């Protein structure tokens with residue numbers, strides 16, 4: 001490995017890989033450093049898809065959408081706490097980011113929806129497989145093809161500055177060997193801190209004892225790295241709990257199951273809320289149930305269209321039965337109540353109007369095709385909306401809101417885009433949009449230093 005690079009990318013999730021590819025394509029010499037033994041970070045676990053409005057794939061399907069509506073719905077979902085400039089940049093670049101991927105052989109041309117969005121704008125792989133694995137394998141293929149240098153099992157321990165500019169990074173590998181690499185710029189793409197329960201509870205004491213859906217590398221180390229060189233942070237207490245997590249394994253049950261037509265019922269066999277509300281609201285309703293859990297219920301129609309469902313069956317999460325009555329009995333639920341719930345919901349689908357809870361999206365099909373399926377779920381810590389402060393050029397800002405020269409950040413490590421609640425499908429959009437922007441700006445910065 002050479003001892004100097006134009007751009008060092010810290011982290012190999014979606015943001016880091018997109019940044020590395022873009023910086024390379026603009027002529028920079030790039031090194032990716034990943035502390036875990038494998039690529040992909042938390043991105044590899046992403047399930048729903050990538051949100052974007054006014055895309056080619058929406059047009060093909062005749063879906064009418066607008067960037068403005070996407071902006072407004074994301075802002076509403078984030079309770080108006082989103083940084084407006086970052087959000088505007090996000091929405092504007094989203095369709096280009098879908099094309100950026102397509103140009104690199106990563107096609108997200110199947111479209112569904114997630115909670116808080118009124119239009120189908122969540123782009124997924126066509127075969128119904130989860131977005132994360134598909135995305136990471138496609139990005140890694142692009143990294144490999146370009147011969148970009150990668151160090152796995154290696155952590156960035158410190159970013160060094162000289163004359164107020166980023167000048168080097170100090171690395172340590174799994175054999176405790178340290179190495180200092182001279183750099184012109186660094187892109188920190190280290191993800192969030194959902195798997196660092198101490199840090200989560202420090203900002204949110206109410207989240208003590210919650211499981212997390214995240215991989216164990218999501219410890220927030222990148223935030224500390226940047227704070228050490230003066231970075232400011234924003235929204236650190238804004239931590240998302242995802243409503244549908246299998247509690248024995250901390251495995252996330254994708255929002256795309258509800259997006260495909262599933263409902264949520266409580267132990268009494270009743271629906272209790274609009275399943276397609278935003279994650280914060282659905283989670284709060286489940287926590288407020290006396291049993292603090294719920295069941296996600298779907299039929300064969302939904303299963304057949306979503307590969308994730310088969311995975312949940314293989315993992316033993318799913319209780320299945322040939323009839324609704326038998327399913328209720330297996331779940332220890334009053335079957336009269338459960339049958340009445342299904343009948344009433346199926347009526348709502350027929351009328352395309354939910355007079356109980358006002359669900360307006362994904363009223364797709366009546367739940368009437370056996371076998372019938374249920375997964376017991378409860379909320380888990382899922383995403384940290386806060387992080388280091390960046391501008392729309394992904395430059396890291398200090399406490400005076402001035403750029404720290406040579407320091408860039410993208411993805412979950414950066415705060416401000418999602419406000420107080422991230423919409424499903426907006427994290428994958430975030431990492432590709434801001435990851436590729438970071439690659440562009442870091443490469444430009446490096447050129448200017450030459």
Ligand code: ADP
Nearest residue numbers: 011013014015035041042043156191217411412
């Ligand atoms: P994003 O979705 O923002 O791209 P991910 O969680 O997918 O974030 O990826 C972040 C990656 O960064 C993870 O693979 C994680 O192991 C890695 N990482 C975190 N801290 C460091 C560090 N100090 N040095 C190297 N890699 C790191």
